[in-house]
Amino acid sequence: MSGIEYCFGTGDAAVNVWTSAADLDLGASGGTDAVGLDFDGDGRFDDAMWDSNADGIADLAALDIDDDGAFDHFYADPSGHGVWDRSVQPPGSTTDGGDHVTWTDGRGESRNVERWSPGLMTVAYQGDGVTDDAVIDVDHDRQADAVLIGGTKSRYSGMLVSGHPDVALVDSDGDGVLDATIGRGEPGFIG
Incomplete structure (x- = not known):
């Protein structure tokens, strides 16, 4: 570097x-x-x-x-x-009893997920029991910075930004291109 x-x-x-x-x-x-x-x-x-x-x-x-x-x-x-x-804690540290990230699910409940790879952890954000969503901790502060919402064909269909999101970025057809932004309270907002 x-x-x-x-x-x-x-x-x-x-x-x-x-x-x-x-x-x-x-x-x-x-x-x-x-x-x-x-x-x-x-x-x-x-x-x-x-x-x-x-x-x-x-x-x-x-x-x-x-x-x-x-x-x-x-x-x-x-x-x-x-x-x-x-x-x-520095990346990879487990001095506090475990390396985890705190995130808020779609119902507003605070949760922890164990960190298993740098920055990306799978969760069931939508409350459907399927761990096809992921939280991202970009700045290593153990707080989720974004949530990727599950999709098909190994692509995520949307992204919620911040620990308590108010905007969803949506790729509805799975082509990797942003198709829509949906604000909190608007139809189709997951959160």
Whole structure:
């Protein structure tokens, strides 16, 4: 991996964006996937901005709080405003009794699903007992960012965006092209 983009901000103004060469290997890929930084001003580059999903954009801030050379705390920036205020477990961590993602089903009930692959977990979102839907956790904060609604021919027929969705993106004919958007309360909205 070459450059990693990362940003910092106050949450209510424009963010400052940087791109730096990756110089640390924090993930399982065996290649550099993070940028070493000095957040606490001690002159040591013992903190990092980590691109854990290899998309070229840092999705986790990794901090070595006790200066022992190991990253102890990880934070996500779910708002995209450069605040990095949500404490999260690093990808692959099971220190909290299991690696899971929390999602809200079609009836509004909060549920957990065990993570079995990077970012995509199958669930029965529609309440029909068939696990042909999937939740996606893009930013590794253990909260579902989108729900893919089951379809045919190994394609999903729709996508609900966010943990409590209010818009459905629909591919009604399974050709991979968006056919409709349906808002909460409109006929055909699943959720």
